[in-house]
Amino acid sequence: MLGVLVACNEGFERVLPERDYTDTTSAIGKRAKVLYLIVDGARGQSVRSAGAENLQSLLDHSIYSFNSLSDTLALNGTTWAGMLTGVPKEKHGVLDNNFTSDSLDKYPVVFERIKAASPERRIAAFSTSTAFKNNLTDGADVKEAFSTDEAVKDAVIEELGMDTASVVLGQFSLVDAAGAQFGYDVSVPQYKEAILQFDEYLGEILxxxxxxxxxxxxxxxxxxxxNRGGDFPIDPSEDDNTIFSEPAVNTFVVLYNPDYQPTLVGKPYTGNRYVGDFVRLRGQDAGAINAIVPDDRGLYDFGDTVEFTVELKVKVMPGNQGNYRYAYPSILAKRASFNPGQVGWLIFLEQDYWMINFGQTGKGNQQVRGTPISDGTWHSIAAVVLNREISGVKRRVVRTFTDGVFNNEMILPADWGNINTSAPLTMGFLPGSISQGPADVYMGDVRIWLAELPDEIISQYACDTFVDESHPYFLYLAGYWPCNDGSGGVFKDYSAAENDFQLQGSYGWENINELICPPSSSDLADLVPGNRDIPLIILSWLNISSRQEWGMDGRVWIDNY
Incomplete structure (x- = not known):
């Protein structure tokens, strides 16, 4: 059989090529069939550690993952719908456990797809949920709901005893019930016992x-x-601030066939570690914790033609409103205040994103947006100011980047003038720069370059947490403050300029060991198996081609054997 060979962090084909039955493999002439078992509420990490012997016995001939993911709503109805339709909630419309606003007529369950292509296939679906049976088994020849997992197991076994059995589904709920009552973790005896009970049923079914x-x-x-995991507090040392640290969406997947080679789909790369002792910059007026360079000797006055780049790492914390949305607080500025007509530049927060602003006497402000960074994780942001000839006139252009990715570009007015100011370089609170409260942030790895850094250099070094002589623009470094010194009253400048930031206010040093530049949840979800992958996998196994008009979004994770 011809399939798609997968590895943990490589891309995957979305459609399995048709299998060639004219080769010399052991699969010649075999009839493709599927056994599909859904274990509600079984956290992947807990299943891995539970000692489930029957499940473990399959892994030598399986593609498997204990870091797979459910839909982020982590509701039974929503996750089941994805597992049967092959599309996300935005399409199938199941946003609760009552199926009140579904679009299952437009995105039908996989059984209907199978029947349309192969009417002769016998399909049987057994569940412990009446909602599951009533809403997600259309197309099945047999569909029954039972009150216990044991009854579902017995029904699956009885179906497997029939010669005509072709696609058999069993949905089990005991593990979820134990998690809801006692806790979703293998350290909870009742939860572990429920996992092992399912494993016993699995042994009988196999x-x-x-x-x-x-x-x-x-x-x-x-x-x-x-279908999903379940809420349970995890050790803070295991929290990487990504979707993989959310127990409610942690699932497991085992795709078994006797001819498979073992393929583990592990947890993908989620970002570099950022380690050190940092100061939390927050507060305002007399209570502000911020830092200034008292006398930079004009090094950061960039006139009207000097090309420069500012890079920094920032972790935004919830503000005075109890959320991550802000109204204009500065986090790094060479400007007296954010008031209109104040000359200089500053980087600030607006709503959930960041921006850079340029002020000029009598001309107001010009500013360009970055992207959202208010998610409680570290991000790298950069602003590049360069000169470009436009219609025969040299103009200043400002470009923004987040985590090494280009965001937006702005052209300053031709008569904008220089942005020199006697105001000190300020990190954190800036008088006149607040509306609904000051910023609450950690900052580090602040770099100011007297050069336009090219896009590829921004991208290559954005998520590094240090800079040294190996950087191709190292000689242009006009200020470099790691900000993780861990003691004393300054953020030391490790560039040749030696312009230390002087800390102000009742500051303290806090140890941090977290991730920087984590991929988005949607990007990460594409790197591991998920709920909506299963229908496409089943169709591919049954040699039924998915049509574009079906709008299925899953991936096929099938071994080559």
Missing amino acids: TALRAREDYAQEDWLVVITS
């Missing part, structure tokens, strides 16, 4: 599968997965 009279002439794909 025995029945292998006992089929024509098993040797059949080609079964066994899919075992959870």
Whole structure:
């Protein structure tokens, strides 16, 4: 059989090529069939550690992951719908457990897709949920709801005893019930016991599968997965501030076939570690914790033609409103205040994103936006100011970047003039720069360059947490403050300029060991199996091509054997 060979962090084909039955593999002439078992509320990390012997016995011939992800709503109805339709909630419309606003007529369940292509296939679906049965089993020849997992297990085994069985689904809820009552973690005895009870049922089901009279002439794909995890407090040292640290969406997936080679899809790269002792900059007026360079000797007065680049790392904390949305507080400025007509430049927060602003006497402000950074994680931001000839006139152009990715560009007016000011370079609170409260941030790795850094250099070095002589623009460094010194009253400048920031206010040093530049949740979700992948995997296994008009969004994770 021809499939797609996958590795942990490589890209994956979305459609499995049709299998060629004219080759010389052991699969010649075999009839493709599917056993699909859904274990509600089974956290991947807990399943991995529970000692589930029957499940573990499959891994030598499986593609599997204990870091797979559910839909972020982590509701039974929503996750089930994704697992049966192959599309996200934005399409299938199941946003609760009552199926009150679904679009299942437009995005039907996989059973209907199978029946349309292969009407002769017998499909059976057994569940412990009436809502599951009533809403997500259209197209099945047999659909029944039972009150216990044991009854579902018995029904699956009975179905496997039939020669005509082709696609068999079992949905189990005991693990979820134990998690909801006692806690979703393997350290909780009742939760672990429920996982092992399912594993016992799995052993009986596998025995029945292998006992089929024509098993040797059949080609079964066994899919075992959870619809979601469950809320449980994790150790802070294990929290990487990404979706992988959210127990409610942590699932597991096992795709088993006797001819598979073992393929573990592990947790993908989630960013560099940022380690050190930092000062939290916050407050305003007399209570402000901020820092200034008392006399920079004009080094950061960039006139009207000097090209320069400002880079820094920032972690935005919830502000006075209890959320991450801000109204104009400065975080780094060479300007007396944010008041109109004040000359200079500053980087500030607006709503959930960052911006850089340029002020000029009698001309107001010009500013260009970055991107949202208010998610409680570290981000790298950069502003590049360069000269460009436009219609025969040299103009200043400002470009912004977040985590090494270009955001926006602005052209300053031709008559904007120089931006020199006697105001000190200020990190954190700036008088006149607040509306609904000052910024509350950690900052580090602040770099000021007397040069336009090219896009590729910004991208290459954005998520590094240090700079040294190996950087191709090192000789242009006019200020470099790691800000993680860990003691004393200054942020030391490690550039040749030696312009230390002087800390002000009742500051303290805090140890931080976190991630920088984490990929987005949607990007990370594409790197591991998810709920909506399963229908496309099933269709591909059954040699049914997915059509573009179906709008399915999953990926096929199938081994090459």
